[in-house]
Amino acid sequence: MMLRTVRLHDFGLYGGENTFDLAPRRGADGRSAPIVLVGGRNGAGKTTLLEAVRLALYGRRALGPRVSQSDYEEHLRGRIHTRRGATSARVEVEFDYAEAGVVHRYHVGRGWSVRGKALSEHLQVEKDGAPVSSVPREEWHQFLQELVPPGVSQLFFFDGEKIQDIADAPEYDDGQLAEAVRGLLGIELVGRLRDDLALLVARHRRSAAEDAIPRLQACDREIAEVEARAAVLSDEVAELASARDSHVRVADHVRLRFVAEGGDDAARRGQAEAGRDEARRDVVRCENDLRALANKLLPFAVAPRLVARFRDALARSGAGGERSRAGQSLAGAMLAWRASGDPPRQARWDSRHWEDIERFIADWTGGGAASTSAAFREVGDGRAALERLEEAEAVTRPHALSLARELEGNASRLAAAERALARADNAAAGLLLEELGLAEQKVGATEATLRARRTDLDLARGRLASLARERRSILAVDDEAQKSGDRAGLAARAVKALAVYEERLLLQKLARLEREFTSCFNRLARKKSLVASVRIDRTTFAATLVDAAGRQLPKAQLSAGEKQIYAIAMLWALARTSGRPLPMIIDTPLGRLDSEHRRNLVRHYFPEASHQVVLLSTDTEVDGELARELAGSVSHSYTLEFAEGRTHVVSGFFEDAAREGDGLALQQA
Numbered sequence: 001m002m003l004r005t006v007r008l009h010d011f012g013l014y015g016g017e018n019t020f021d022l023a024p025r026r027g028a029d030g031r032s033a034p035i036v037l038v039g040g041r042n043g044a045g046k047t048t049l050l051e052a053v054r055l056a057l058y059g060r061r062a063l064g065p066r067v068s069q070s071d072y073e074e075h076l077r078g079r080i081h082t083r084r085g086a087t088s089a090r091v092e093v094e095f096d097y098a099e100a101g102v103v104h105r106y107h108v109g110r111g112w113s114v115r116g117k118a119l120s121e122h123l124q125v126e127k128d129g130a131p132v133s134s135v136p137r138e139e140w141h142q143f144l145q146e147l148v149p150p151g152v153s154q155l156f157f158f159d160g161e162k163i164q165d166i167a168d169a170p171e172y173d174d175g176q177l178a179e180a181v182r183g184l185l186g187i188e189l190v191g192r193l194r195d196d197l198a199l200l201v202a203r204h205r206r207s208a209a210e211d212a213i214p215r216l217q218a219c220d221r222e223i224a225e226v227e228a229r230a231a232v233l234s235d236e237v238a239e240l241a242s243a244r245d246s247h248v249r250v251a252d253h254v255r256l257r258f259v260a261e262g263g264d265d266a267a268r269r270g271q272a273e274a275g276r277d278e279a280r281r282d283v284v285r286c287e288n289d290l291r292a293l294a295n296k297l298l299p300f301a302v303a304p305r306l307v308a309r310f311r312d313a314l315a316r317s318g319a320g321g322e323r324s325r326a327g328q329s330l331a332g333a334m335l336a337w338r339a340s341g342d343p344p345r346q347a348r349w350d351s352r353h354w355e356d357i358e359r360f361i362a363d364w365t366g367g368g369a370a371s372t373s374a375a376f377r378e379v380g381d382g383r384a385a386l387e388r389l390e391e392a393e394a395v396t397r398p399h400a401l402s403l404a405r406e407l408e409g410n411a412s413r414l415a416a417a418e419r420a421l422a423r424a425d426n427a428a429a430g431l432l433l434e435e436l437g438l439a440e441q442k443v444g445a446t447e448a449t450l451r452a453r454r455t456d457l458d459l460a461r462g463r464l465a466s467l468a469r470e471r472r473s474i475l476a477v478d479d480e481a482q483k484s485g486d487r488a489g490l491a492a493r494a495v496k497a498l499a500v501y502e503e504r505l506l507l508q509k510l511a512r513l514e515r516e517f518t519s520c521f522n523r524l525a526r527k528k529s530l531v532a533s534v535r536i537d538r539t540t541f542a543a544t545l546v547d548a549a550g551r552q553l554p555k556a557q558l559s560a561g562e563k564q565i566y567a568i569a570m571l572w573a574l575a576r577t578s579g580r581p582l583p584m585i586i587d588t589p590l591g592r593l594d595s596e597h598r599r600n601l602v603r604h605y606f607p608e609a610s611h612q613v614v615l616l617s618t619d620t621e622v623d624g625e626l627a628r629e630l631a632g633s634v635s636h637s638y639t640l641e642f643a644e645g646r647t648h649v650v651s652g653f654f655e656d657a658a659r660e661g662d663g664l665a666l667q668q669a
Contacts, residue, residue, distance in 0.1 A: 001148065002096040002612055003053075003583050004105075010086040012048035012079050015646030020049065022583075024612050024635040033635040035606055035613045037622070039654050040640030045647040046616040050587050052091040054157060055079075056110045059123070059141055061150050073119045076112050083645040088113035097147065098581075104128055108144065148582070156575065156610070157585045166567035197495045216474050223467045230460040233453055240450040247446055251439035276417035279410050286407035293400055300392035301400060311389055331361050509577060510536045516573035517543075523604045524565045526596045543570070561593045568601070572609060583612035602626050607633035619654045627653060 003022045008014040024034050040046045054062035060072040067075075080089045090111030096103050107126040112119055125132045125140045135143045290298075300307050337343075338354060514534050521531050532548045545553040545566075558566060575584070586609070593601070602622070606613055607630075615622070622630065637653035 001098075001582050003614070004094040004096060005092075006049065006053060006056075006094075007090075007092040008049070008052050009090040009092075009111075010081040011052055011089045011091050012081065013043075013045040013642065013647040014048065014649075015081045015083055015086075018647070018649045020638065020649065021636075022612070022614055026635075031632075032611075033633055034611055035615055035630065035634045037627075037630070037634050037637035037653050038614060038616045038640065039619060039622070039637065040616070040647075041618055041642070044640040044642045046618075046640065047587055048647075049616065050157060050585050051079075053093055053585060054153070056091045056093040056108050057144050057148055057153070058150050059110060059121070061141075061145065065150075076119060076121070077114060080112075080114065081646065087115070106147075153582070156580075156582045158571065158587070163564060163567040163571070166570060193498060197491045197498065216471065219467055219471050219474060223464065223471070226460055226463050226467065230457060230464065233457040233460060237450065237453045237457055240446060240453060244443065244446040244450055247439065247443040251436065251443050254436045254439050272417050272420040276414060279414035279417055282410040283407060283414060286403050286410060289403050290400065290407070293396060293403070297388065297392040297396040298400055300389060301397035304393070307389055307392065311386060331358070334358075334361070506538060510538065513573055513577045516576050517569055520572045520576075520605075521565060521569035524569055524597065524600045525562065526594070526600070527562075530562070561597050564593055565597060568605065572605060575610070581611060583614065584610040585614040585616070587616040598626060599629065602629045606630065622653075 006020045006022060007017065008019075009017045020036075020038070022036050024032065024036060026032060038046060038049065051062070060067055060069065063072060063075060076089075080086055088111060090109060092107065092109040094105065094107045097106055098104075105128055107124075107129075109124040110121065112121040123140055125144065131137075132140065132143065334357060514536055517534050518531060521534075522528055525531070529548050531545050531553065532550075533546045535544045535546060536542070537544075543555075545555060545558075547553045555563065555566065575582075586606070598621070606615055634653075637651070639650050639652055639654055641648045641650055
């Protein structure tokens with residue numbers, strides 16, 4: 001696993017967005033430089049960076065296995081950077097992880113926001129640039145814990161408090177060490193497999209103890225009974241179907257005779273009478289409507305040529321008012337010409353000329369020609385007469401034609417109804433009607449019985465199918481029970497083999513852990529001959545130090561600094577024994593160490609702890625001298641500067657320290 005970047009947005013002391021590039025780079029000489037050095041004074045946010053990585057990967061589990069949801073939410077509220085008025089925060093981690101020899105790029109983002117009293121959390125997990133689809137979204141939390149187990153990460157992502165807990169733990173109660181050994185060395189997986197096999201053996205024994213023969217016999221008896229009933233029902237269904245068909249043929253024959261002799265009309269006499277009465281009413285209504293039209297404009301509608309000549313005569317006589325309007329316009333124009341003299345008149349006109357013209361216009365406007373009939377003058381308003389003639393043609397004529405067609409249809413209906421009633425009066429179908437009713441009653445009764453028998457037959461066949469499945473299941477269980485004896489024997493032998501394997505694996509792992517711890521402790525300790533070996537109890541995992549003389553060396557006799565070295569050496573030995581290629585994040589590990597112990601850690605532990613080491617330190621822990629010692633293994637560095645209520649990330653490790661000495665420059669990003 002290789003951490004690529006860590007990004008914090010309004011998280012803790014980090015206001016706004018802050019990004020750490022944690023991928024190690026090679027030095028100028030081409031050698032690997034595994035350390036990324038992050039400096040910061042107390043309260044600048046070093047531990048916050050470590051917490052952000054653990055929160056992104058584990059969520060609530062990052063605070064411990066028994067933290068409640070309410071405590072977790074309260075903790076998250078305290079991690080939102082509120083100086084800028086933020087109501088949400090987010091942490092993102094990008095890392096490479098090898099699976100089956102193929103390196104994949106993972107991106108994990110976890111954010112949360114506060115709205116009133118409610119807090120919501122959102123998790124996004126991407127693999128090679130796309131959301132993880134092989135695992136349901138609701139199981140992404142578990143997926144991350146299986147990818148990097150929390151128990152394992154505690155030994156790779158740790159701070160000074162973790163070291164102090166191991167250093168101060170009593171020899172007889174080293175719970176931290178016991179939990180680490182079980183989880184990190186994989187021994188608990190063997191125990192879990194052994195328990196699962198033991199449970200499998202117990203289940204097989206219970207399954208084999210069940211006797212399937214009585215169940216099989218009872219099933220066979222019921223199958224025989226249901227088959228016999230199904231056979232009887234099948235015969236009954238066939239007989240009823242034949243009887244139903246016979247009754248249907250008889251009923252059809254009687255119905256044909258009934259219809260041929262007018263019985264159908266007799267049966268529908270009431271309907272025919274109602275139809276006749278309705279047709280009569282419709283005929284009377286149509287006749288009344290036609291009479292009303294005849295009293296109004298219908299005569300004009302049936303004489304179109306005469307009406308056309310009358311309309312033309314009205315138009316020529318001026319009865320429409322056109323001549324009156326034209327005469328008035330002409331009189332007005334003449335008066336205006338007489339008064340103005342424009343255009344000039346060529347003839348000399350006196351008053352008698354003008355009087356003649358005025359009489360002519362008056363007579364012409366009033367229809368005063370001798371050719372105009374006095375009858376037209378009696379018409380009065382010619383426009384109203386023309387409108388009535390238009391109404392006769394456009395409305396009355398189509399309405400009359402529609403009423404005529406409707407009257408013809410109603411008359412036909414009336415005649416048909418009267419003919420049907422005549423046939424009904426002449427039919428002698430009373431006996432045939434009674435015979436038809438009896439035939440149809442037999443058809444209905446037979447059909448009802450047939451449906452009931454078919455339902456019973458379907459139920460019997462369904463029960464047979466269910467019994468057949470049950471019989472196959474019993475036979476399969478019996479066959480499985482016969483085979484389970486062999487499997488149970490194999491599982492029992494596997495349980496015994498796993499017990500032996502677990503014991504030998506534990507001895508092998510602990511023996512290697514003892515060797516690794518002794519080597520790591522002596523490389524880091526100032527007193528090289530202080531510890532010659534260590535014995536780890538196979539049951540309690542309590543560690544006992546042994547000096548060069550073979551005497552037991554109680555941990556209580558170690559100095560505070562030596563206890564720190566003891567804890568760091570144990571974590572280092574566990575990591576080397578596990579063989580897991582995980583990066584290490586180490587926060588402030590030098591607080592209680594003297595200068596020589598610090599120098600040993602800088603020379604031997606930090607450069608060799610892992611392929612990637614993110615070292616978080618203050619300026620007093622890794623000072624100028626130790627920075628020069630560490631320079632060859634440092635890829636690049638950052639400094640956390642707290643100002644104006646927030647932490648800023650700048651390149652370089654404490655510029656004042658970087659300028660000291662011989663000007664040795666740490667590679668900076």
